[in-house]
Amino acid sequence: MKRTISILIENKPGALARAVGLFHQRGYNIESLNVAPLTDGTYSRMTVITKGTENVVEQITKQINKLIDVIKVSDLSEGEHHEIELIIFKFIKSKYNTRIQKILKKKKISVIERSDVVTVAVIDENSDFDSLVKSIGKNNIYEIVRSGGVGIHETEKNLNL
Amino acid sequence: MKYSGGELLLKALKDEGVKFIFGYPGGAALHIYDAIFRQKYVDHILVRHEQGATHAADGYSRATGKPGVVLVTSGPGATNAITGLATAFMDSIPLVVISGQVQSHLIGTDSFQETDMIGVSRPIVKHSYLVQSAEEIPSIVQEAFYIAQTGRPGPVVIDIPKDKTDPLHKYKYKKPAKPYLRSYQPKIKPHPGQIKKAAKAILSSERPVIYAGGGAIYSNAAKELSELNKILKVPVTNTLMGLGVYPAKNKLFLGMLGMHGTYQANMAMHNADLILAVGSRFDDRITNTPSLFAPNAKIVHIDVDPASISKIIKADIPIVGQVKDSLQALIKEIKRSKIKIDTDAIDIWNTQIDKWRKKHGLDHDLYQKKLKSKMIIPQVVVQELYNVTNGNAYVTSDVGQHQMFVAQYYHFNKPRRWINSGGLGTMGFGLPAALGVKLAFPKQEVVCVTGEGSIQMCIQELSTCLQYGLPIKIVNINNEALGMVRQWQDMNYGGRHSASTYQNSLPDFVKLTESYGHVGLKVTKPSNLRKTLEKAFAMKNKLVFIDVLVDPNEHVYPMLVAPNGSMKDMWLSKTKKT
Numbered sequence: 217m218k219r220t221i222s223i224l225i226e227n228k229p230g231a232l233a234r235a236v237g238l239f240h241q242r243g244y245n246i247e248s249l250n251v252a253p254l255t256d257g258t259y260s261r262m263t264v265i266t267k268g269t270e271n272v273v274e275q276i277t278k279q280i281n282k283l284i285d286v287i288k289v290s291d292l293s294e295g296e297h298h299e300i301e302l303i304i305f306k307f308i309k310s311k312y313n314t315r316i317q318k319i320l321k322k323k324k325i326s327v328i329e330r331s332d333v334v335t336v337a338v339i340d341e342n343s344d345f346d347s348l349v350k351s352i353g354k355n356n357i358y359e360i361v362r363s364g365g366v367g368i369h370e371t372e373k374n375l376n377l
Numbered sequence: 378m379k380y381s382g383g384e385l386l387l388k389a390l391k392d393e394g395v396k397f398i399f400g401y402p403g404g405a406a407l408h409i410y411d412a413i414f415r416q417k418y419v420d421h422i423l424v425r426h427e428q429g430a431t432h433a434a435d436g437y438s439r440a441t442g443k444p445g446v447v448l449v450t451s452g453p454g455a456t457n458a459i460t461g462l463a464t465a466f467m468d469s470i471p472l473v474v475i476s477g478q479v480q481s482h483l484i485g486t487d488s489f490q491e492t493d494m495i496g497v498s499r500p501i502v503k504h505s506y507l508v509q510s511a512e513e514i515p516s517i518v519q520e521a522f523y524i525a526q527t528g529r530p531g532p533v534v535i536d537i538p539k540d541k542t543d544p545l546h547k548y549k550y551k552k553p554a555k556p557y558l559r560s561y562q563p564k565i566k567p568h569p570g571q572i573k574k575a576a577k578a579i580l581s582s583e584r585p586v587i588y589a590g591g592g593a594i595y596s597n598a599a600k601e602l603s604e605l606n607k608i609l610k611v612p613v614t615n616t617l618m619g620l621g622v623y624p625a626k627n628k629l630f631l632g633m634l635g636m637h638g639t640y641q642a643n644m645a646m647h648n649a650d651l652i653l654a655v656g657s658r659f660d661d662r663i664t665n666t667p668s669l670f671a672p673n674a675k676i677v678h679i680d681v682d683p684a685s686i687s688k689i690i691k692a693d694i695p696i697v698g699q700v701k702d703s704l705q706a707l708i709k710e711i712k713r714s715k716i717k718i719d720t721d722a723i724d725i726w727n728t729q730i731d732k733w734r735k736k737h738g739l740d741h742d743l744y745q746k747k748l749k750s751k752m753i754i755p756q757v758v759v760q761e762l763y764n765v766t767n768g769n770a771y772v773t774s775d776v777g778q779h780q781m782f783v784a785q786y787y788h789f790n791k792p793r794r795w796i797n798s799g800g801l802g803t804m805g806f807g808l809p810a811a812l813g814v815k816l817a818f819p820k821q822e823v824v825c826v827t828g829e830g831s832i833q834m835c836i837q838e839l840s841t842c843l844q845y846g847l848p849i850k851i852v853n854i855n856n857e858a859l860g861m862v863r864q865w866q867d868m869n870y871g872g873r874h875s876a877s878t879y880q881n882s883l884p885d886f887v888k889l890t891e892s893y894g895h896v897g898l899k900v901t902k903p904s905n906l907r908k909t910l911e912k913a914f915a916m917k918n919k920l921v922f923i924d925v926l927v928d929p930n931e932h933v934y935p936m937l938v939a940p941n942g943s944m945k946d947m948w949l950s951k952t953k954k955t
Contacts, residue, residue, distance in 0.1 A: 226560055229507065230495055241500045271687075278684035284504040284524060287560040377559070 218247070219273045220299055220367040222375050223262040223280060224287040227253050231285040235262065238283065244268060244276050248301075248364030259287060259377070263366045290375045292367045299367040301340045305352070306359040309334055316352050333358065379547035382511030383412030386475070386542065388550050389518035391418045395446050397437065397816055398422065399430040403450025404490060405477030408542035422816065422845060425837035427454050429809040431461020432835065435470050436810025439796045440771060441817045442597065444471040444525045451477045452490030455536075456497065460803060463501040465532040467800025468618060469595060471525035472532035473518070474498075478507070481538040494536045503531030511541045516553040523556045528563030529682040530595055565681065567698030567706050575653075575677045575694045576710040582651035582675070583722035585611045588634065588663075591618030591799070592656020592680060594792045596700035598622070602655065605708050611723060612730050614642040616657050617784055618799040625788035631730065632739065635663040637781040637933050640737035640947065640955075641730050646671055647945040648729075654678040656700040659689040660800075669943035679703045737935070737949055739785055752928040753903050755779065755854045759786040762824065762852060765910045770822040771814045773797065775807040775831030778860035781933045783826050805834030808851065812838055815847040822850070822914070829855040829883055829924075839893035842920050850913055851922045853886060856929040864932045868948075890922035901926045 225231050232251060239246050247265040254261050266276060273291060281289045292299070307316070312334045324339040340348065343365060349357065369375070380388065386409060390398070398421045402410045413421050424430040427449045434445025445465075449458050455476040465472045478484065479491045495505050504524050506517045514537070521533040579585060587609075593602055599622045606613060606629060613623045614631040623630055632639035634646055646652065652674045657663070664670045667689050678685075678692035679700055686695045696703050759782045762770075772787055773796040774780040780797055789795045796814060798806040811825040832853055842849060859877040866874050887897030896919045900909045906925065913921040938946040938954065947955045 229509075230499075230505070233496070234499060237499055275684065275688060282529075282682070282684055284558065284561050 217267065217269065218293070219266050219268060220292040220297065220365060221264045221266060221273070221277060221280070222290045222292055222367060223264065224289075224375060224377065225260050225262055225283075226285040226287065227258055227260045228285055232260075232262075234283050234285060235280060238279055239264075239266070239276075242275070242279055244272065248362070250364040250366050261375070263364065265365045287377065288375055290369075292369060295373065296370040297367050298370045299341075299343065299365050301343060301345070301365045302363040303338045303340050303345060303348070304361045305336045305338065305357055307334045307336070307356065308332070308358050311356045311358070316356060319348075319351050378550070380550050381408065381412065381542060381544040381547055382514055382537070383408040383542035383544065384415075385511060385514045385548060385550055386518065386537070387412045387416050387419060389515040390446065391416070392515075392552055393518065393522045394443070395419050397434075398446045398448050399424055399434045399437075399813065400448030401427050401430060401450070401454060403454045403477065405451035405479055405539045406448060406454070408539060408544060409448065409475070409477065409537070411544070412542070421448070422841065424809065424841050426835065427457035428460050428805060429812075429835050429838045429841065431458050431472065431474065432464065432803070432806050432809035433813035433816075433838070434472055435461060435465050435806075436773060436796050436813030437817050438465075438470050438472060438813075439810070440793050440814040442595070442793065444473055444522055445813065447472060447474040449474070449476050450490065451479055451494070452492045454490075455492050455494040459498060459501070460805075462498055462532050462534070464798050464801045464803040464806060466501040466503070468591060468798065469530050470532065471530040473521050473525055473535065474532060475535045475537060478536045478538040480540040482540075484538065494534060498534050501532070502534050505534035506536065508535065508537045508541045511546060512548050514541070515550060516556070519553050520556045520558070524561065528561075529592075529685075563681075565698050567679070567696050567703040569706070571694060571696045572703070572706045572710050575696060576707060576714050577716060578651060578675055578677060578694055579609070579653060580711065580714055580716040580718045583719060584649050584726045585609070585651040585653060585723075586631075586645045586649045587611060587613040587623075587653045587655060588616070588646065588657055589613065589619045589622050589655040590616035590657025593619055593622045593700045594656070596656060596681070597792075598656070598701040598704050599792045601701055601704035601708065605704055605711070608708070608711055609718060609723075610720075610727075612645050612727065614638070614645065616660070616663060616799070617797070619657060620784060620795045621789035621792045624790040626790055629727070633784050634944075635660075636937050637785065637935065639734075639739055639785070640935050640949065641733040643935065643937070643944045643947060644733045645730055646674075647943055649674045651675045651677065654680070654692075655704070656680060658685045661689070664689060665937045665939060665942050665944050665946070669941075671944065750903065750928060753900065753906055753925060755856065755927040755931050756782050756786050757903070758852065758854055758906065758925050758927065759783050759826065761907050761910055762826070763787050765907070765914055766822050766824065770794070770824045771796065771811075771818065773807045773810040773814060773823070773825045775825075775827045775834075776802045776804045776861075777828050777831060778856070778864065778931070778933050779826050779828045779831075779854040781861075782854070785933075804831040807831060808835050809838045811849045811851075812842055812847055815849050816845070824850045824852060826852045826854065828860060829853055829857065829886070830859045836889070839890065839895060839920070843894045848916070848918050848920050851920070852910075853922065853924045854927055855886070855924055856927050856931070857883060858929055860929075861933070867932070886922060886924040890920075895920040895922060897922045897924065899924045899926070
C-alpha cells in the first residue's frame with residue numbers, strides 16, 4: 217500500500233543521509249523523496265512516499281523517529297491529506313499538438329513557450345503520473361522531471377515544531 | 378586560561394567523569410595524544426588493535442553501567458573500530474568513540490589515512506558528530522555522553538579533523554549548559570492507563586511467564602524485578618543478555634530461553650497465557666518462527682524503545698518507558714489492585730514447570746557422562762569454574778559453543794556479571810572485554826571463557842594485560858574446531874566439516890601465553906580439571922591462560938528446531954527431538 221510520510225528534521229550536516237540511509241538499512245523502499253528547509257532554516261520538512269503493509273509503515277515511522285536529528289514524524293495516509301507533485305514536461309514544439317494541449321489544459325499548468333521547445337509544469341493532484349504519460353504518449357515527450365510528492369494534512373492537524 | 382581543541386576535549390572528558398580512554402595513537406590523533414600526556418585525570422590504556430579498544434571500553438561499560446570511551450586515529454584506526462561499534466550498537470551499550478580525522482581542508486581529497494568515518498559508521502551508531510570548530514568540542518562531548526546513556530543506550534562517534542585540535546589555536550573553556558535537544562527527549566514516563574491494563578492482565582492470568590532481557594540490566598531494574606515477583610511468584614526466564622537480572626538460584630528461575638534455552642523455559646513460553654516482556658526484544662534467536670510463537674499468550678511488552686515494541690511479535694499491551702520506572706509503577710498498581718492473582722492456578726503452573734524441569738532439565742545425564750568419558754566434557758568445565766569461583770566472578774565470553782555453555786551452566790545471580798556479545802555475536806570480544814572489566818574492578822575475579830577459535834581473533838591483547846598488570850583468567854575450551862559451525866554442519870550439512878577444523882595448525886597456547894609474559898596451563902584429563910582451575914585462581918597476581926582440551930564431539934542442547942519450528946520444538950540430544 218502506498219504511504220505518505222512527513223518528517224521534520226534538523227537542518228544539520230549528515231541529517232538527510234541518516235534518514236535516507238535508514239530506509240536502505242532496514243529494507244524499506246522509497247518511491248519518492250522531497251526535502252527543503254522551512255521558515256528559520258534550522259529544520260527541513262521531508263515527504264517520503266513509500267510502499268508497505270501497515271506493520272512495515274509503523275516500523276518505518278518508529279525507526280525514523282528514533283534518529284536523533286528527527287523532530288517529528290507523521291504518516292499522512294492515516295487521515296485526510298492533500299498531496300501534490302510537480303511534473304515538468306518538455307516537448308519539441310512540433311510534437312506539442314492540440315491533442316496534448318487539450319489533455320494538459322485540464323490540469324493546473326504553467327507554460328513557457330520558445331520557438332524550438334515548450335515546457336509545461338503540471339501540478340498533479342491525483343498522483344496519476346503513469347496514466348498522464350500514457351495519455352500524452354511516451355514518444356511525444358522530450359524530457360521529464362518530477363519533484364516527488366509533497367503532502368500536508370487536509371484538516372486542522374499539523375506537523376509544526 | 379586558554380586551551381587547544383585537544384585540551385578542550387580532555388577537559389570535557391574529565392567533566393564527564395571519564396577515568397579510562399581505550400585507544401591507539403596515529404597521525405590525525407597526535408594533538409589529542411599530546412593533550413593526554415599533559416594532564417593527569419584520565420588514564421589512557423594502549424591496546425594492541427583498535428578492535429580491542431572498542432571491546433575493552435564495551436566490557437568496562439557493561440560491568441560498570443558507565444559509558445566506555447575509545448580514541449582512535451583516522452583511516453585504518455577508525456575502520457578497525459567498526460566491529461566494536463557494531464557490537465555495542467546491537468547490544469545497546471553506551472560508548473563514545475572519538476576518531477581523529479584528516480585536516481578539514483583535506484576531507485574528500487583521498488588524503489593519507491582518510492576514511493569517511495561518519496559515513497562508514499552511520500548504520501551502527503546511535504548518533505555521530507563531525508566537529509566543525511574547536512570551540513564546539515565541549516558541548517559535542519557533553520551531548521554525546523547524554524545521547525549514549527539515555528533512552529535506549531548506544532554508541533556515539535565524534536570525528537575530529539586534526540586542525541580542530543591544533544595547539545596553535547587556543548580557546549576559553551566554559552562548561553556547557555545541560556544539553557537540550559528539541560529532537561530528542563528520551564525521558565518517557567510509562568503511561569498510567571497502560572500500567573493499569575497490564576496489571577489487570579497479569580493478575581488475571583493463570584500461566585504467566587516473565588521474560589526479562591538486557592534492557593532490565595541497563596535500566597538497573599534487578600531489584601524491582603525481584604520485588605515484583607515476590608508478589609506474583611511466577612516463573613521467570615532471562616535472555617542471553619538478561620542473565621543475572623533475576624537470580625539463577627531462585628527456584629522460580631527457568632534458566633535462559635530461546636535457541637539454546639532450557640526445555641522448561643521454552644515450554645513455559647510456548648504454553649503461557651501471558652508473557653510479560655521486560656526490556657527484551659523478541660529476537661529471532663528467542664521466538665523461533667514468529668507465526669508459531671506462544672499461540673495462546675497475551676503479550677505485555679515493556680521497552681524504552683517504541684520501535685522494539687510490536688516489531689516481531691505484536692504486543693497486546695505495550696508500555697513505552699524505562700524498565701525501572703515501569704516496574705515500579707506496575708508494582709504499585711498490583712499492590713493496590715482489588716484483583717488478586719489466582720495462587721491455585723499459579724501453583725498448578727509452577728508444578729507443571731517442575732515436571733518439565735525434571736523431565737529434560739539441563740543437568741540431565743551430564744553427571745553420568747562425566748563419569749564415563751575419558752575426555753573432559755565442556756559443560757563440566759563451566760560447572761567446575763562456577764564451583765571454583767563460588768559463582769561470583771565477572772565472566773566474559775567469546776562466541777560459539779563455549780558461550781552457550783556458560784549461559785547454561787554458570788548460574789548468574791547478579792546483573793552485570795555476564796558480559797558477552799549477544800546481538801552481533803562477535804568472536805574476539807571476550808579477552809579485551811575482560812581487560813576492561815578488570816580495570817573497573819581490580820579486586821574482583823574476572824574470567825574470560827573462550828574457545829581456540831575466538832581467542833585468536835584478539836589474542837594480541839595479552840600484551841596489553843601485561844603492560845597494565847591485569848591478572849584476568851582465561852579458560853580456553855579447546856575442542857580443536859570451530860565448534861558451533863561444526864555442530865551446524867553435523868546437523869544440517871551431512872557432517873561435511875567445511876573450513877571448521879585447523880588440521881594441526883593450532884599454536885601451543887601455553888608457550889604462546891608464556892611468551893606474552895603470563896602463565897599458561899594445560900589440562901587434558903577430567904581428573905586434573907578441578908585442581909588446575911584451583912591452581913590458576915590461586916595465582917592472584919598473574920594472568921593465567923588455562924587451555925582445556927575437551928571432547929570435540931559435544932553439541933549444545935537443547936536447540937530449537939528450525940526452520941518452521943515453534944518454541945516447543947527442540948532437539949534435546951543428537952538423536953532426540955521433542
